[in-house]
Each structure stands twice: as structure tokens, then as C-alpha cells.
Amino acid sequence: MRNWILPEYISDVLPSEARQIEALRRKVLDLFACYGYEQVAPPLIEYVESLFTTDDSALDLKTFKLVDELTGRQMGLRADITPQVARIDAHILNRQGVTRLCYAGSVVNTRPDGVLATREPRQIGAEIYGCAGVAADVEAVELMFESLALAGLKSPRLDVGHIGLFHALADEAGLKGNHRAEVFAALQQKDLSTITExxxxIAPELQAALLLLPSFYGGHEVLAKARAKLPPLAGVLAALDSLDQLTAALQLRGIVVHFDLAELRSSYYHTGLVFAAYAHGFTNAVARGGRYDSVGEKFGRSRPATGFSMDLREFSSLPFPSLRSGVLAPGGDDVALLAAIRALRSAGDIVVVDLGVLASEVSVDRELKRVDGQWQVLPLATAC
Incomplete structure (x- = not known):
């Protein structure tokens, strides 16, 4: 039996990748802090009922489950951190004003989100609770772009949609249950024949409106076309108004918006604006987010909420300039040597004590040597 074989879509994170991931994690969390976000760290495992914000069959299928031997209750390994953060905001913090929270941690999925995706993403994200205005969505998008810049991505593409358009049309048409779910899924695939069937x-004008949604794809002119061709329902107009406001604010920040009004691919709890960032060389979206105003309802306190998340592992192959090489030091109990090593580490240097390492196998480019009775840092003869 080859007991070193890992399950499909599960992989080890080796030293160079782990170092890259950790360095980016620290930088992104520092960025979040500069915007006023407070970090929380929910547990990896909880009772399964608290891992979903609603009766969410899709997220349920992605969640690994087991029995708690202490209580006999069913527990789950989190597949998404946002429901946990919503629980913290609604039930534990219980603040009255706007709350900004961020997080970073592993999630585990029963199935991958794509062919090249992992089942153990390193999820990092930021969320705003208590603000229903577009200003919160603008901040979430701006922060997402700043985070992607730290990861080394140049000019990612922003695609924006609004689930409110579908819900307004579906409500007016009386679509419920399986029929509503089928249309929702068909819109994501832009499957016009299934939508028609x-x-x-339903009323012909509402069927025509649903069939039109996939055609609303492009620049800001898309919103004008949608206003002209979609029924003037209150939910439709409110969604288009918010997209207009979002576009104007993001343009001031140098962010170009592309629209896909049939773009409903989001986390299962989103209720309105949805957005995703794409970049050259990546098969899937590099970050996703949107508005989820009912996310805390299950926990007894529904508040407006918006935010985004991304998988740090997606960026481990990109060049990251802050990765530093260290100093190779000899082993031993020489007091002056120990003092020199301690001083270097206190100053932030990486010092690797030579207990039999090969310089070619570790990231060092200098060495600590005794010269004229003094320990000095010198260039390594064969830097690696």
C-alpha cells in the first residue's frame, strides 16, 4: 500500500509555496488593518447547523461531515468562512454600528470548484456588516483590487452582475421551487433553450426579459439597454440604479467595470450585487464577492453585508519580491557566536544554523564567519 498518496485535489504545500502564501497572507491582513478591518479566527469545525446561513443544499453538499463523539451531534468541516463570520457579527459581537471584519484560514470542500482547483483553499477575505449603501460595495471592490495588486496581478478584469434582477423577474413571474432553481442554473450557463422550456x-414579457439577461454583457452601455428593454419593476430599477452608482464611484478610483447581468455565479447566500475578478493566466476567477444582506438571519440578526474572498494558493506561483534569503551560521556553543546569531535574528534576519544542511537546498546567500576573532556576515561563496 502506497501510504504517501494523497486524495484527489488535495496536495501538500511545500516550503517555497508555504513561504509565499504566508508572506502574502501577512501583507493582505496588514492591508485590511489599514482600512479598519478587525481579524477574527473562527474554528475549523462546528456543529453543522451553524455552517450554513440558510437551508443551503449546495453548500451542504460541499461540507464534510462527522459525528462528535462527545455529544453525538453532527459536525462539519467548514467549506466557507463567511457564514461563521456572520455568526460572530450577529450573535457574539452584536454591535449596533458598521462592523468591518476579516479572516484568513483553510476551508475544506467535498468537491473542487473547477478542474484545476484544490479542495483545501486558503481563504482570505474581508466583510462589512451594517451598511446597506453602495459605498460599502465600493470599498469591498477597492480593497479586493488592492489585495490582488499585493499578490502581483496587473490590471485584473472586474465583472459585475446583480442577482436582484433575476429575483425581481422571477418573483413577478411566480417562479418557485424547482422551476426557479432550474432557471437560475440555466442563466448561469446561458442555456436559452432550458430557460425557454x-x-x-409564464407571461410572455417576463419570459422575454429572462431570455434577454444573458445578452446584457459589456461596458456601461449595457445598463442603458437593460433599462430600455426590461420591465420597469421596482426590483429591476433598484438593481440598475445601484449598478450605476457603483460604476461612477469605481471610475473615480480608476477601476473599469464590465457587466454580465446573467452572472449569478456566487456564493450561495448572495442576495444582490455580485462581482468577480479575472486575470491573464488563471482559469477561474481570482477573487469573488458581493452583497449578502440576509446572511445573519439564521443567527437571529439579519444585517446588510458585503465583502469578498480569494484563495491564497492561487497566487503561489507568482513572483513575490519580499521573500528573503538568510544567513548560514556554524553550530556550536561559542558565546560570541550565539550573541551574533541572536543579534541578527532580533534585527529581522533569517539565520540557519548549520547542522548538516546543504547550502544548495536552503535559501541562504550569506554566511556568518569568524574574521580576526570577530563574527561577521559575508557573502556565501556559492550563493543559492
Missing amino acids: VTAA
């Missing part, structure tokens, strides 16, 4: 019994 499932909505055959």
Missing part, C-alpha cells in the same frame, strides 16, 4: 407558462 421551463418558463413556457
Whole structure:
């Protein structure tokens, strides 16, 4: 039996990748702190009921489950951290004003989100609770772009949609249950034949509107087309108004918006604006986010909420300039040597004591040597 074989879509994180991930994690969390976000660290495992914000079959399927031997209750390994943060905001912090929270940690999925995806992403994200205005969405997008810049991505593309358009049309058409879910799924695939078939019994103008959603793709002109062709329902107009406001604010920040009004690929709890960032060389979206105003309802306190998240492992192959090489020091109990090593580490240097390492296998480019009775840092003869 080859007991070193890992499950499919699960992999080890080796030293160079782990160092890259950790360095980026620290930088992104420092960025979040500069915006006023407070870090929380929910547990990896909880009773399964608290891992979902609603009766969410899709997230349920992605969650590994086991029985707690202490209580006999079913527990789950988190597949998404946002429901946990919503629980903290709603039930533990219970603040009255706007709350900014951030997090970084592993999640585990029963199935990957894509062909090249891992089942153990390193999720990092930021969320704003208590603000229903577009200003919170603008901050979330701006912070997402700043985070991607730290990861080394140049000019990612922003795609924006709004689930409120679908919900307004579906409510007006009376779509419920399986029919509503089928149309929702077909819109994500831009499957017009399925939409036509499932909505055959609804009002023709509403069926036409649902079929039009996938055609609303492009720049700011898309919003004008949607206003002209979609029914003037209150939910439709409110969604388009918020997209107009978002676009104007992001343009002031140098962020170009592309629209896909059938873009409903989001986490399962999103209720309104959804957005995703794409970059050259990446198969899937490099970051996703949106508005989820009912996310805390299950925990007894529904508050407006918006935010984004990304997987740090996606960026481990990108060059990251802050990775530093260290100093190779000899072993031994010489007091002056120990003092020199301690001083270097206190100053922030990496010092690797030579207990039989090969310089070619570790990241060192200098060495600590005794010269004229003094310990000095010198260039390594064969830097690696």
C-alpha cells in the first residue's frame, strides 16, 4: 500500500509555496488593518447547523461531515468562512454600528470548484456588516483590487452582475421551487433553450426579459439597454440604479467595470450585487464577492453585508519580491557566536544554523564567519 498518496485535489504545500502564501497572507491582513478591518479566527469545525446561513443544499453538499463523539451531534468541516463570520457579527459581537471584519484560514470542500482547483483553499477575505449603501460595495471592490495588486496581478478584469434582477423577474413571474432553481442554473450557463422550456407558462414579457439577461454583457452601455428593454419593476430599477452608482464611484478610483447581468455565479447566500475578478493566466476567477444582506438571519440578526474572498494558493506561483534569503551560521556553543546569531535574528534576519544542511537546498546567500576573532556576515561563496 502506497501510504504517501494523497486524495484527489488535495496536495501538500511545500516550503517555497508555504513561504509565499504566508508572506502574502501577512501583507493582505496588514492591508485590511489599514482600512479598519478587525481579524477574527473562527474554528475549523462546528456543529453543522451553524455552517450554513440558510437551508443551503449546495453548500451542504460541499461540507464534510462527522459525528462528535462527545455529544453525538453532527459536525462539519467548514467549506466557507463567511457564514461563521456572520455568526460572530450577529450573535457574539452584536454591535449596533458598521462592523468591518476579516479572516484568513483553510476551508475544506467535498468537491473542487473547477478542474484545476484544490479542495483545501486558503481563504482570505474581508466583510462589512451594517451598511446597506453602495459605498460599502465600493470599498469591498477597492480593497479586493488592492489585495490582488499585493499578490502581483496587473490590471485584473472586474465583472459585475446583480442577482436582484433575476429575483425581481422571477418573483413577478411566480417562479418557485424547482422551476426557479432550474432557471437560475440555466442563466448561469446561458442555456436559452432550458430557460425557454421551463418558463413556457409564464407571461410572455417576463419570459422575454429572462431570455434577454444573458445578452446584457459589456461596458456601461449595457445598463442603458437593460433599462430600455426590461420591465420597469421596482426590483429591476433598484438593481440598475445601484449598478450605476457603483460604476461612477469605481471610475473615480480608476477601476473599469464590465457587466454580465446573467452572472449569478456566487456564493450561495448572495442576495444582490455580485462581482468577480479575472486575470491573464488563471482559469477561474481570482477573487469573488458581493452583497449578502440576509446572511445573519439564521443567527437571529439579519444585517446588510458585503465583502469578498480569494484563495491564497492561487497566487503561489507568482513572483513575490519580499521573500528573503538568510544567513548560514556554524553550530556550536561559542558565546560570541550565539550573541551574533541572536543579534541578527532580533534585527529581522533569517539565520540557519548549520547542522548538516546543504547550502544548495536552503535559501541562504550569506554566511556568518569568524574574521580576526570577530563574527561577521559575508557573502556565501556559492550563493543559492
